[in-house]
Amino acid sequence: MPFTITLGFAAEHDRDAFIEKVVPKVRGHAADPAPGEEGDALHKTAVAVTSQTAAKELCHLIVAFLAHSKSSRVVLIWPGAGGEPQAGEVNAGTGAAREAEVLAMRLGPAAKAFMDHEKADSQQLQQQQQQQQ
DSSP: EEEEEEESSSSSSHHHHHEEEHHHHHHHEOOOOOOOOOTTOEEEEEESSHHHHHHHHHHHHHHHHHHHHSOOOEEEEEGGGGOOOEEEESSSSTTHHHHHHHHHHHHHHHHHHHHHHHHHHHHHHHHHHHHHH
């Protein structure tokens, strides 16, 4: 099962440009964004990545996107341990690369842990089915 990351943009045209220009470069696919909180003014999209590396790569693609767009920031939301949502953001400007690197260090292991957990659950289910036969 892929790891879904929700991305929030301040403007709808920034979200649309990201979907058009960046999402095709990601190892994964577009997905439905997680439901937002009341009063959340972000324009959201989501990307389901297929590996830890793809999650890290997404952070660097965001930096490149911010360098060429007029967007000021991108907010990322992903499922953390125990199902609690985790969040981070990359702001345009001189600190964007550093913020993206720190975010990649959080997002990569979260993606790996999620996919490892899903794999373990799948294997456990297969074992139970084999035992029942």
